Amino acid sequence: MMRYNLSLHLPPIAIGAARLTLLLTLLVLGCERAPTYTDSEIALAWARLSLDITKDTPGNSPTYASRCFGYLGVTMYESVVHGSPDHRSLVGQLSGLDHLPVPNPDAPYDWALVLNAAQAAMLRDLYQQTSPGNIARIDSLERRIVQSRSREVDQPTIKLSVAYGGRLASMIYEWSKSDGGHRAYLRNFDKALVHPQRPGGWQPPLYAQSFSHHPLHPAWGTNRPFVPANYGMAAPAFIAFDTVPGSPYYAQFRSVYDKGRTLTQAEKEAALWWGDDPAETFTPPGHSYYLATMILEQEGASLISCAETLARTGIAVADAFINCWRWKFEVFSERPNTFIAAHIDAEWESFWPDPPFPAFPSGHAVQAAAAAEVLMDLHGDDHVLMDASHEGRQRDVVRDVEFRTRNYTRLSELAREVADSRFYGGIHTPQDNERGLERGADIGRHVNGLQWRN
Known part of the structure; x- marks a missing residue:
C-alpha cells in the first residue's frame, strides 16, 4: 500500500521518481532471484496478471473490465511501437488521443522494460479499488522483470526505459479520465x-x-x-x-x-x-x-x-x-x-x-x-x-x-x-x-x- 501512502503527500512526478528509485534500489540489492523472461513472455505475464487482478477485485463488472482491457492493450502497444519501424502509433487515430511522449531517437531503450513499467503503472491506476495483496503482486512482477533484464541491460538503459514507461502510462491514464467511465466501480x-x-x-x-x-x-x-x-x-x-x-x-x-x-x-x-x-x-x-x-x-x-x-x-x-x-x-x-x-x-x-x-x-x-x-x-x-x-x-x-x-x-x-x-x-x-x-x-x-x- 506504499503507493497510496505516497500519494497523500507527493505530487505525481515525485511519486514516479520515488517508485523508480525504490525499484532500482531493490534491483541493486538483488533481494530475490528472478526467472529469465523473453520479450514476449513479459507481455504475456502482464496479460495473465491483468486477468487475475480482474477476477480477484471485488465489485468488478463486465463493463468496467472491458474498459480496463482497452486501456491496458493500448498502453502495451504504445510502449513498444517505437521499437518496431513497421508499426504506427495510435496517436491521432483514437478518440481524443492527440499526444503521447515519444522516446529520444538517440537514446537506447529496452522496449520490454518500457512495457513492464507502463503495464504496472496502468494496472495500479485502473484498479485502485483492488486489495493490498493484488497491489503487491503487481509490484512483485514489475520488480522480478527488472531484475531479470538487469543481467543483460545496463543501469542507464534500465533507468531510461522505466522512466519512459511510467510517463507513457501516466499520460494514457490522464486521457482515460475523460471517457465517462473513470472509476465507474464506485x-x-x-x-x-x-x-x-x-x-x-x-x-x-x-x-x-x-x-x-x-x-x-x-x-x-x-x-x-x-x-x-x-x-x-x-x-x-x-x-x-x-x-x-x-x-x-x-x-x-x-x-x-x-x-x-x-x-x-x-x-x-x-x-x-x-x-x-x-x-x-x-x-x-x-x-x-x-x-x-x-x-x-x-x-x-x-x-x-x-x-x-x-x-x-x-x-x-x-x-x-x-x-x-x-x-x-x-x-x-x-x-x-x-x-x-x-x-x-x-x-x-x-x-x-x-x-x-x-x-x-x-x-x-x-x-x-x-x-x-x-x-x-x-x-x-x-x-x-x-x-x-x-x-x-x-x-x-x-x-x-x-x-x-x-x-x-x-x-x-x-x-x-x-x-x-x-x-x-x-x-x-x-x-x-x-x-x-x-x-x-x-x-x-x-x-x-x-x-x-x-
Whole structure:
C-alpha cells in the first residue's frame, strides 16, 4: 500500500521518481532471484496478471473490465511501437488521443522494460479499488522483470526505459479520465434511473444474477469509444412487441421456452462455461483477452505481435460494451423470464439467472464477435484451442453441471458458441444473439481499419 501512502503527500512526478528509485534500489540489492523472461513472455505475464487482478477485485463488472482491457492493450502497444519501424502509433487515430511522449531517437531503450513499467503503472491506476495483496503482486512482477533484464541491460538503459514507461502510462491514464467511465466501480448500479414504461420493457428480475434490482451502468453507452468509426453506430433492428401466439415476437420467446425444456448436458455445460460471472471470473471481455493470450502462446508470437493483438482485442471488447450498452438502454427490452412467465408458462424459470440490465442485444455476442473479428484478421480463423480458463472450478451442484474444458478448431465457431450459450441459459432470444454477432463483427472491423502499419 506504499503507493497510496505516497500519494497523500507527493505530487505525481515525485511519486514516479520515488517508485523508480525504490525499484532500482531493490534491483541493486538483488533481494530475490528472478526467472529469465523473453520479450514476449513479459507481455504475456502482464496479460495473465491483468486477468487475475480482474477476477480477484471485488465489485468488478463486465463493463468496467472491458474498459480496463482497452486501456491496458493500448498502453502495451504504445510502449513498444517505437521499437518496431513497421508499426504506427495510435496517436491521432483514437478518440481524443492527440499526444503521447515519444522516446529520444538517440537514446537506447529496452522496449520490454518500457512495457513492464507502463503495464504496472496502468494496472495500479485502473484498479485502485483492488486489495493490498493484488497491489503487491503487481509490484512483485514489475520488480522480478527488472531484475531479470538487469543481467543483460545496463543501469542507464534500465533507468531510461522505466522512466519512459511510467510517463507513457501516466499520460494514457490522464486521457482515460475523460471517457465517462473513470472509476465507474464506485457507481455500478443506478438507483435513480426512471424505467421507461412500454410494452415488453425490461423489468428487474426475480431470478437474478445480481443482488441489485437496479440496472448496471445505464449511462455506459454514452462513454467515448476508442475508435471514431464506432461512434453513432445505428441500433440493430428489433422485432416489434406482440403477445399473439405465432407472431414473430412471440416466436422468439417460445423458442427459448422450448429449448429450456430440452437442454442437453453439452448445452448446459456451454451455458455454465460462458456464464463468466464477474463475481467469480475475469468477466466475458476478460475471457476474450484470455483467448488472445492462448493464441499468442501457441504461435510463439513476437513482442510487437503480442502488443498489437492485445491492443486490438482490448479496444474491440471495450467499444463492444459501449455500443451494446447504448443499444440495450435505447431498446430497453425484456428478458425471457418476464415474457414467458406472463404469456407462456407462469412456472418457467431460466437455466441461468438474469443479469441486471436489459436484453437486446446480447453483450456476450457483441463482444465475442468483435474479439473474434480482430483475432481472425491477425491470426486467421483456424485454431485448435483448448479453453481451460475455468478448469478446477467446483461443480455447480444447483444445475448438476461440471466445468469441463472446451475445445475449438475455429474462432468463428467459438464466437457462435459464446452467443448460443446465452440462449441455452434462457436469458437471450435468438434475435438478441444474431444481431449481437452482426454488430460485434462490425465493431471489430472498425478496429482492424485503424492504421496499425506504416
